[in-house]
Amino acid sequence: MTAPTINGTRYPQPIEDLLPAARGLDLPEGQRFPSRNRLMREFRIGAPKAGELLALLKAEPTAPPADSTAPDPADAPTVPEPAPPVEPDPTPAPEITTAEPDAEATPVSRPDTPTPPLTPAPVRSAVVWPVVLLALPAFVAIWSGWVGLGGLTGFGVVHPLPGIWDSFSINSAITLPIGVETYGAYALYVWLSGRVPQRARRFAKWSAIASLLVGALGQVAYHLLEAAGVTAAPWWITTAVACLPVAVLGMGAALAHLVRTHD
Template sequence: MTAPTINGTRYPQPIEDLLPAARDLDLPEGQRFPSRNRLMREFRIGAPKAGELLALLKAEPTAPPADNTTPDLATTPDAPEPAAPAAPVAPLVVDPTPVPEITTAEPDAEATPVSRPDTPTPTPPPGPGRSAVVWPVVLLALPAFVAIWSGWVGLGGLTGFGVVHPLPGIWDSFSINSAITLPIGVETYGAYALYVWLSGRVPQRARRFAKWSAIASLLVGALGQVAYHLLEAAGVTAAPWWITTAVACLPVAVLGMGAALAHLVRTHD
């Protein structure tokens, strides 16, 4: 069989000129493309050019064979309308982040829990704690009450405090020793200011005022006890004027500090 010539020459032709002739070759039934060896043999070309020609043949879209029979217009049903073009499909976006390799442990290997530093471990809520008992304070306060009460009343007697009739003309027989106003006022205010300071449930200004006034009240109470015992040990029956002046001002000072603290406790910063 004589090799087909293209454009009347037997010299090697370009791939573009050989492509139509290769497309028209007779192929056995069931074979879609000619083999590379047949292309080499038919067109007298080398293996590289035959491989390139075969690749071009395979890259072309294959169309179904044309039906050369003339259809009968009388029996042929109306052709369906062409379908609407399909909507374009968005390209698939591939995440370039590499997927970590997952390794499975051996059945007999001991599993190790993986800790994630960015995930906070939930802290279990604290259980209901048992509050501390306060009854020992009562036991401690009993001897302190006796000593403080007797000391302030004794100092009040040395500084001019004594029995008075607060309701003359109304209840003449009613009398009271004014010296008891010293332990009630000074020590009660000191305990209350100490409670406000340590409670932590009041505004900052009230807490600061309660702190310093509680310290001052406790210091004044301690100085009053020291002054009484020193005067009593020295056999003094009347306190010096400067001690009498300081003791006489205590009820007024306690009243002012108590009213100020009560006002600050009810205000907001």
Template sequence: MTAPTINGTRYPQPLEDLLPAARGLDLPEGQRFPSRNRLMREFRIGAPKAGELLALLKAEPTAPLVDSTAPDATDPADAPTVPEPAPPVEPDPTPAPEITPSEPDTEATPVGRPDTPTPPAPVRSAVVWPVVLLALPAFVAIWSGWVGLGGLTGFGVVHPLPGIWDSFSINSAITLPIGVETYGAYALYVWLSGRVPDRARRFAKWSAIASLLVGALGQVAYHLLEAAGVTSAPWWITTAVACLPVAVLGMGAALAHLVRTHD
């Protein structure tokens, strides 16, 4: 059996139409207002609308009890006057001006919160291919200088595999440019990368500077000896040049160890 409806329809009714029907509900003795659940059940309305209807019922002033036998003492002048309804507003016959849509912006400006930091614009890294052009002539000059100085200090052709590969030979002077200059470039990279511990960065800094200075002094020594027509370098130059492979090995091992430690 369906609950009673207002005006014989099941469609939702406005609160103004439901309010008189809500006043006329039979309530138990001692209860002044119906519950929200009963309003929902009686009028088939939702909880929000039932809450609004109950609030309207509670907001109405409660009429005092009047003796039915006493004469009506209500003064007609004191009766509330019902305001006259406002006249309907007629629509303006003048047509509204046509609004032409503006052209959309080609570039939309993102709108963010005031406290949100604006991300920095991506920075394009510089090209490095010109270094190849710089390195080619430097490589030729450095290689020939070190090999020539190695020949003046006792470095020369050796057979590293006697009895195994007798015909295989190598000029030991090439160990000077490979060791000294390669370590200098690697230490310079570690120093400027900023991605290593502080101890490794300091060691890379000073060893790179020392390696580049030794390389420059080696080039100066070779060209001075070659210009003077010297066929054999002095003993102190020979001693220093002979210690370079060992020094490069020690510095390279130390730098590799410091790069991997975080103590």
């Protein structure tokens, strides 16, 4: 006889659910209780649980079979019934192994089993050395274009330390590529880094775009004037180029102040 199970599975069952099934087991004639080994085989439980189930069966009161010819129990003297001796079962207890669930059985989730954390795959940073190859020819073209436009708009060799170092001279046209393009690259970095306050990021975004557009217009203006053989730029181009160092100074100071403040 196969004992009933819970939900049709073979997982361990409570003693309370096994007790009614244990009462209904077919026993040989003259045997009042099933042996511990049979309980273990029938219900696929361990020795401690089978012993506990057997003890509960023996603790339940049992009524003697009714006999019409027997004398009235009230007339007979009450004699305590001796407890039946517990005979050791010579059959060795089978080794209990955890039965694997059937393929058709519904898997039982175990919420107490910790789920191992997922290890994220290492992320490799993108290489930046190709930027150097891109920047070298751009640097040569931008530098020559700004210096040439500076020469057409009045920038040239000056002596910044008169009376102190008269022989020291510098071409002021180099201030255009250094100021405009350097600020554009720095503002672009601040904008894309995302590590500055929102006001500083917004200012860096629009000033970087404006700086790159001015740089592109400066290159266009120089090449058009050079191709046309112009030796002196028109007054409106000269005015715009002359204001660039002052504009770069103001935007650089403002951006440096914003990146150190909070919203």
